[in-house]
Amino acid sequence: MFSDVNWTVFFMQLFFGLALGSIFVLLASGLSIIYGLLDVVNFAHGTFAMLGAYAVFVAVSLSGSFAVGIISAVAIVALIGVLVELFLLKPLYGKDPLLPLLLTFGLSVAVPDLVKIVFGLTGKPVAYPEGLSGATLAGPLILSNYRLFIIVFTLVILISLWLFLKKSDLGMIIRAATRDSLMVQVLGTNTSRIWTIGFALGTGLAALAGAIAVPMLAATPDMGVEMTMTAFVVTVVGGLGSLGGAIVGGLLIGVIVAFTSLVAGEYSNVAMYFCMAVILLIRPRGLFGESGRE
């Protein structure tokens, strides 16, 4: 039944699915960190990713280096994140928990128009970085170098994120604040600053996702919405506020989309949402969600 060709197809699809999932993981982990720490569902998450994509375009056209592009994308967008948190979100803490969601929704409506005014209506291209174009042959498998890079890069980012949260003092405080921010405050830490850092971290991750996705697409003002939606689905599947959930959920959705594309391409979007509905039926809080937080 399973000839060699079929196994080749299977592994190729798995590979593409994991690469796709890696981008979802970066997106969703940012969303999860923000939610875990600030209790804010960031509706503008995809918008930040879009800003990241544009930042890469600008940095690459100025410097010619994709690495510089990624670093400046994260830096610029995290900085924007800090400003948004300080001036727009901070006044809403302690009020209706839905207000931050609505506010970021407003941003996701307004910001793409700003981008159109600055960069024009037509999207901007970013070429694949020089050393990463082409494909590597692994037996019968043709593996795209850039997708390999995405997987490895995401892995590196996740490990450093994990080390940062587990080992560093700041990471420890962030984790504690995610659990119980009041207690952290009582113990004498300025949680207000922790929240700002957390929001910057989350939006920085979103920018990272936008930055590594942009060579495969083009930086367009309206690209953010789809990313927000995907991040939502991944987070619901993985469990809101759980980093592990974001990782497993992202990879799972990526692989599901990949295999649906193979069998019935036109269903690939529906499959993602269908998967979410099934998870909700059998495990409402998501795969890794803590009970009580859903």
Place this chain on the structure above:
Amino acid sequence: MTEPIESRETMLRDVNAKPRSTVVWAAALVLAALPLVISVPLATDILIWGIFGMGFNLLLGYTGVLSFGHAAYFGLGAYASGLAMRYWGAGIWAAIAAGVAAPMLLACFIGALAIRRRGVYFAMISLAFGQMLFFLALSPLKHITRGEDGLTHIPLAEVFSLPLHKPVPIYYFIFAITTVMLYMTWRILESPFGRLLRAFRENEERAKACGYNTTLVKFFTLVLSALYGGLAGALNMLYLNYVPLTTLFWLTSGTIVMMTILGGKGTFLGPLVGAAVFLFLQNTISLWTPRWELFVGAIFVAIILAFPGGIMGTIRTIVNNRKTARLQKRAPAVPSEG
């Protein structure tokens, strides 16, 4: 103000006027005259979105449940009624009935699945369900929905021998239904269920402590809200004689959220006012610059930051503050009884 918070709240409760039936008739009067002032298509749109908003507001404004997938009910209502007219030759009332019933069933399903979840979580889930419906209609079900093309070739409708494809008859037809829905909303808010809703709006925890089943209340309100959404969708179908796929798109959900917040959630007239202001802004700004979303988005952000009560909520707060001040001035000597 050194007054204890508790007594201020009880005082506010007393001055916080319930919507009187005169509000219903006054609103109807204004709406009846609307086409004389603004363009008829704009006025018709305001009514349709107003009905949609009334239902959305019951859910968001009173039970605090934010549904970011309300396009599902609006779109399903439009599709169900449109399909009924196009394929089964249903009359206008049967079509509307179909357009109301289908979304209510959907709401039962989504509600059973997700209404227990926390606020933001429900918002995300409902959004995702809405998108699922959109993508279903776009591709897998395109033999029924006709996919991206939307439903065209829907027969022209007549009611009491009024041709509904003419601008003025359809306006007053929808106006009549809007008035009924305004009255119904008022009755709902006056009923014991409505008092429960108002208690919810003031303080959900207290309502819960009083032994009310909050999940059940939220569930019923969601289904009720789907009724409004479906009705608005069906009317939109009748008005356009067409069901575009975009009725199911998430932007439709986003729009109703913006309108309701703009007008004032949890206020009786908020959704209508919000729909009117939003559509008016959209129309006016887009005449001068294609970048109207920037302005509307920025106004929305400003409202969230400075006037979270929206237009009607802010007016209500101002009026209430004046009343409180007057009451305090009038009875300074009476000892507070708590």
Place this chain on the structure above:
Amino acid sequence: MKRKTGTTVSRRNFLKGAAIGGAALAGGGIPFIVRMAHAKEGVVKYGTMHPLTGPYSALGTDQRNATQLAVEEWNAKGGVLGHKIEWVHRDDQLNGAVALRRVKELVEEEKCGFIGGTLSGAISLAINEFANKNRIPYVAYCQSDMVLGSDQGKYGFAFMVIPYSAALATSKYAFEKLGKKWFSLTADYRWGQSLLEGWIWQSQQMGGQFLGNVYHPLGATDYSTYLTRIMAAKPEVLVMNNLGADQTAAIKQMSELGLTKSMKVVCTKTAMTTMKEAGAAYDENIMGGMTFYWGLKDKYPGAKKFMDTYMKKFGQPIEQDGESGYVATNALFMAMEKAGTVTDKEKIVAALEGLKYTLTKGPEVVRACDHQREQSYLLVKGKGKKAQGWDLADIVAEIPGASIIMSCEDNAKKLPFANVKLP
């Protein structure tokens, strides 16, 4: 730098818009919204709709600019038969519900006697239906099936090629010059499927070998997952029946794997924005179909005159969607002159039927039987890294209109494509 001009223009527009918008909001005159419009005597009123917001706003803006240019040129000549042309346009947001309400506004409130525009075939179908029910002549700027089968109507005219013609033109060239073994990547909606039907039919006629097709949902962002099947099929020609961001992403992700080197890619319809967005990935191995490319100005004096005036006014060349708007607007007013009336719609429609003109390409005709503009279709190929500014592509072939248009009898029944079995 060309790019700079675009930015300043839009910024200036924005500032102007902000200032006027502010004034309007402050309670100044708000025409069009408040009921002030009346049918003015002796004025020809023409209303159009374009997606000025949303993912295709660049193309929508071209449509608007082209219409503006055409109207200004006519008014500079003294109008139509001495009547001034008043033109109003609206943003349809690429949203069917908004578009139809705007049309109602244009017709019922603004009292426009003639309507035009739209970029989406789906929306054009709905507007066409409305136009025919209300007897308003409508000139569509986009690729649309509205002139076929049961959607045919007395008052609707299509000024872009219909999807089938685009498919016939590109497939004819591909099978003659590039290879017979083909595979397709198709956006899963009516337009994409119409193109696919055209390709399959042509393949049967010309002995092509159809290796398979994959559908992708509209607005998909990842194409790598579809590539496995394409690589396994090893076609000589890969056909893309999609548009905009979908096409950009598909091309970029094919180039990532080096697939664009091992097979020819043929986009049934492409656009300059796609070439700009895909950047260097849109190279010599990628061909695309277009009804108009500014490079035609070396071939036709009409194209040169049109492009020179347009470039001078708007600072960048026009896309095909804008060009069809320019021709549609001109044809409408020409028909009025031919009919000798600006009010009798029946006569104007009759004059549009069979109208002959030479504007932006060679001599063309609006076919009387099915109301479509008979025009040639271009095949261009990308320039990859050599592309500079707006010099994005080379014209490879111009396929004459007569060879890609089906007979009136066939079009009335959507034949022969209605019999094609889609995978």
